[in-house]
Amino acid sequence: MKDSKKTARKTFLPFSRPTIRQREIEEVVDSLKSGWLTTGPKVARFEELFSRWSGGQEAIAVNSATSGLHLALLTLDLRPGDEVITTPLTWPSTVNNIELCGATPVFADVDRDTLQIEPGQIERMVSPRTRAVIPVHFAGAPCDMDPIEGICRQHGLSLIEDAAHAVGTRYKGRLIGSGCELAVFSFHPIKNITTGEGGMILCHDHERAERMRRLRFHGISRDAWRRYSKGGIPQYEVEEPGFKYNMLDIEAAIGIHQFNDLEGFNKRRRELAENYDDLLSDIPEIMPLGRVSWPHVHAWHLYVVRLEIEAVDIDRDRFISELQDENIGTGLHFPAIHLQRFYREKYGYRPGSLPNAEWNSKRLLSLPLYPMLTRADQEDVASAIKRVIARHRR
Numbered sequence: 001m002k003d004s005k006k007t008a009r010k011t012f013l014p015f016s017r018p019t020i021r022q023r024e025i026e027e028v029v030d031s032l033k034s035g036w037l038t039t040g041p042k043v044a045r046f047e048e049l050f051s052r053w054s055g056g057q058e059a060i061a062v063n064s065a066t067s068g069l070h071l072a073l074l075t076l077d078l079r080p081g082d083e084v085i086t087t088p089l090t091w092p093s094t095v096n097n098i099e100l101c102g103a104t105p106v107f108a109d110v111d112r113d114t115l116q117i118e119p120g121q122i123e124r125m126v127s128p129r130t131r132a133v134i135p136v137h138f139a140g141a142p143c144d145m146d147p148i149e150g151i152c153r154q155h156g157l158s159l160i161e162d163a164a165h166a167v168g169t170r171y172k173g174r175l176i177g178s179g180c181e182l183a184v185f186s187f188h189p190i191k192n193i194t195t196g197e198g199g200m201i202l203c204h205d206h207e208r209a210e211r212m213r214r215l216r217f218h219g220i221s222r223d224a225w226r227r228y229s230k231g232g233i234p235q236y237e238v239e240e241p242g243f244k245y246n247m248l249d250i251e252a253a254i255g256i257h258q259f260n261d262l263e264g265f266n267k268r269r270r271e272l273a274e275n276y277d278d279l280l281s282d283i284p285e286i287m288p289l290g291r292v293s294w295p296h297v298h299a300w301h302l303y304v305v306r307l308e309i310e311a312v313d314i315d316r317d318r319f320i321s322e323l324q325d326e327n328i329g330t331g332l333h334f335p336a337i338h339l340q341r342f343y344r345e346k347y348g349y350r351p352g353s354l355p356n357a358e359w360n361s362k363r364l365l366s367l368p369l370y371p372m373l374t375r376a377d378q379e380d381v382a383s384a385i386k387r388v389i390a391r392h393r394r
């Protein structure tokens, strides 16, 4: 074993911290002083940046990825009994939105080593009622999109990519979000770039994009900025009942500068991930995720590891709390959602239904990973892990 430090770090190391510089602060102050706080010119600029970056996709800024996924699903006009296939290892909103649109979520198990949704499992779950597939590019690595697109084409299914972890991810050279039917990014503070809260839909089809633009603002055909700026008209027309999902200029002000440094942030995340690979390599009880086998660029949103619970006398939850006592914060991405109370009770899922997701669900945790993290912080994480394991090794 490499030398490990004998005692816990003095200050708490948070699981996540956004990188906010003077330029983001000044841009927000500029918005505050300008008199225009809500959706306006900065949101338009932020959308334009994403659209150009994606090679001309329609870009629709929203107040969260959750809202973006909701709008995307609404455009399918789902009916009770319709089914949408997704992964059990995702944030609740992916699945909640399917339920809230009146459809039935159907789970395809993941690969045990990479935690990416398995195309073969998707195929197995397709039924005459299937309407869409929502793959999640887990942790910032891409799903195997070629076979997934093939299945969707063959069965006439919509393909909505939950790209909350995948700003900057590439699959076989192609940027996630470019040239695809629809992808949704998240700018929650733990994600690779942030706007405080926020999300972006990239979408190929213009009509569908226009409908989502309406639905994000009450279902009316003109947004406030255009109504109240010079030359705008205050009249509006409700086309269908919509939501209040628009992004603020205050938020886009942060996002514009974050987006400009996306490559630098992701490069730093990649270096930190390599450091963890190295620092954890002599801890047999800790298993990092396997790398996907197809050509890709990883956005390294998360560094997920699995604890070999057979080798220690504590479970993962206790492991997390002992790391907390060592002043190390960690995350949980994700406990399998089919076993969460609502889904378990409504659909009668039992342990054993999705073996790979469940196997991982009991063992996984995410280590701190963000641009401001230092190699010394990572050494603290590794030595804390070693101390906790040494106390509990069977």
Ligand SMILES: *Cc1c(COP(=O)(O)O)cnc(C)c1O
Residues within 6 Å of the ligand: 063, 064, 065, 066, 067, 090, 091, 093, 094, 136, 162, 164, 165, 185, 186, 187, 188, 198, 199
């Ligand atoms: C964070 C996350 C979301 C939701 O993003 P918000 O912007 O917080 O709504 C959706 N899916 C996945 C996989 C996520 O990690």
